[in-house]
Amino acid sequence: MGARRVLVVDDDPTLRETLGEVLADDGFDVRVAWNGRDALEKLDGWNADLVILDVMMPVMDAFGFQSALDERSEPAPPVILLSAAPGLASAASELGAVSVISKPFRLQDLIAEVHRVVGPMNGTAPASI
Amino acid sequence: MAITEVREIDQRRQAAPRASHTLADLSHGPEAFRLLVEAVADYAIFLLGPDGRILTWNLGAERIKGYRANEIIGKHISAFYTTEDRRNGRPERNLREAARRGGIEDQGWRVRKDGTRFWADVQLSALHDDQGKLFGYAKVTRDMTEVRAAEERERQLMMERQARVLAEEALKSRDRFLAIASHELKTPVASLQVAVESLLLSREQGTLDVPRTERGIERMDRAVKRLAMVLGELLDVSSLERGATTFTFADVDVSRIASEVIERFAGVEGQGRIKADLQPSVIHADGIRIDQVITNLVDNALKYSSSPTPVTVRVAPQPSGALIEVSDIGIGLGLDAASGLFEPFSRASNAADIPGMGLGLFITREIVERHGGRISGKAAPGRGTIFRVTLPKQPPRNGDGGS
Numbered sequence: 001m002g003a004r005r006v007l008v009v010d011d012d013p014t015l016r017e018t019l020g021e022v023l024a025d026d027g028f029d030v031r032v033a034w035n036g037r038d039a040l041e042k043l044d045g046w047n048a049d050l051v052i053l054d055v056m057m058p059v060m061d062a063f064g065f066q067s068a069l070d071e072r073s074e075p076a077p078p079v080i081l082l083s084a085a086p087g088l089a090s091a092a093s094e095l096g097a098v099s100v101i102s103k104p105f106r107l108q109d110l111i112a113e114v115h116r117v118v119g120p121m122n123g124t125a126p127a128s129i
Numbered sequence: 130m131a132i133t134e135v136r137e138i139d140q141r142r143q144a145a146p147r148a149s150h151t152l153a154d155l156s157h158g159p160e161a162f163r164l165l166v167e168a169v170a171d172y173a174i175f176l177l178g179p180d181g182r183i184l185t186w187n188l189g190a191e192r193i194k195g196y197r198a199n200e201i202i203g204k205h206i207s208a209f210y211t212t213e214d215r216r217n218g219r220p221e222r223n224l225r226e227a228a229r230r231g232g233i234e235d236q237g238w239r240v241r242k243d244g245t246r247f248w249a250d251v252q253l254s255a256l257h258d259d260q261g262k263l264f265g266y267a268k269v270t271r272d273m274t275e276v277r278a279a280e281e282r283e284r285q286l287m288m289e290r291q292a293r294v295l296a297e298e299a300l301k302s303r304d305r306f307l308a309i310a311s312h313e314l315k316t317p318v319a320s321l322q323v324a325v326e327s328l329l330l331s332r333e334q335g336t337l338d339v340p341r342t343e344r345g346i347e348r349m350d351r352a353v354k355r356l357a358m359v360l361g362e363l364l365d366v367s368s369l370e371r372g373a374t375t376f377t378f379a380d381v382d383v384s385r386i387a388s389e390v391i392e393r394f395a396g397v398e399g400q401g402r403i404k405a406d407l408q409p410s411v412i413h414a415d416g417i418r419i420d421q422v423i424t425n426l427v428d429n430a431l432k433y434s435s436s437p438t439p440v441t442v443r444v445a446p447q448p449s450g451a452l453i454e455v456s457d458i459g460i461g462l463g464l465d466a467a468s469g470l471f472e473p474f475s476r477a478s479n480a481a482d483i484p485g486m487g488l489g490l491f492i493t494r495e496i497v498e499r500h501g502g503r504i505s506g507k508a509a510p511g512r513g514t515i516f517r518v519t520l521p522k523q524p525p526r527n528g529d530g531g532s
Contacts, residue, residue, distance in 0.1 A: 015319060018323045022323075104322045106326065107323050107327060
């Protein structure tokens, strides 16, 4: 089985680049996108095992992305929602996210959550949440 | 005259029913008027001589002022005034003014026989004979104490209600501001934290090489700059809200400001994405702040529409001032089609739902309002967003700085 695929979607370049790098170091096959529309393009012919998704982004936000995803024939990948906005829980249930992480967060917590959702990589045991 | 009056006050109660039998006979004579006036209980109606001495008295006067006719007739009008008013010559002044102008209205405290005060509404009319010589005054006084007290209570209630509404609005506004501020700060703090922790993680794993360190430093630098920018905006908003920002108004051509803004963006955006339709529109405004408004709106439009689509800036003179329109054909911000863009500001729970725009729009709106202008925004999914700013030729007088 190849490396698990993770798509990181956030309009903040520092965040998406750093997360992408850290997850790649951890053995994931990573792509990054800066908004929902960009994310849809990145998912074209590349089925992700997990999407780490910011809620509010220019051009296409998490809601637009999710509804576009629902129209595709492929099963939608699980989503971890990242957001600095209030009312995150209701956004998460509306978007059917498997979990939510509010900004700012500990990097270790996010990595642990990624492992919990897609399973351990490199033989290391996932941290439990 | 005085004797007649003394007699009548005691006879009045009998006089009235007796009068009713003969009212038809009397209706054209002066006696009818006398009876009528005497019977009025809510108004003090009486005559004064040219010297201000009281000549007649009625039921209303007795009820309001507490004097019986025999106690007051022949006394000077100043008996009803307060000590202060007497000292200030108000009774004489009122008489003089009434004689000069034909009549006056006066409101103020008057004193009853027992020394208590009442709030009087007084009409004092001068009476002249055929030759135009002053021969006296007619005085009509109403006791307005209760009306005034009721009005005062009503006014108090109104003021309390207004104060409560203002306090609630201030609280809501502060909550909105805090919601936007915390959202705006969380994003760069999250980036900074992730950048720092990724370096710490690499160090822990023994993979911290020079390229990694350099990338980390660059990311931290970017996040800190963003944080400083947000902080600057927060201070700007706070200063604008407190009214502490000084505006310097001068005659400016909004179209020139817009063309400078577009030129600045053209350097960054290139590709001629910004379309301009600019007509000279001179208004009295703070040029630097108007630049900030247009910059914010263009920045948003570029950010919220994808690359090939144009952003249009239109400036046009209007009879009342100037119009600025910034529109894009982007995705309309993903907001509900019907909801105005500024609605999020009025709903605390959604206050932070416009990322990155929160403070910029907040500042923009504050500036426009301080110019006495209006800003509105409409977003329709798939059809883009349009912001419309109207600015008056002259800012309101209470706008700071003045000119």
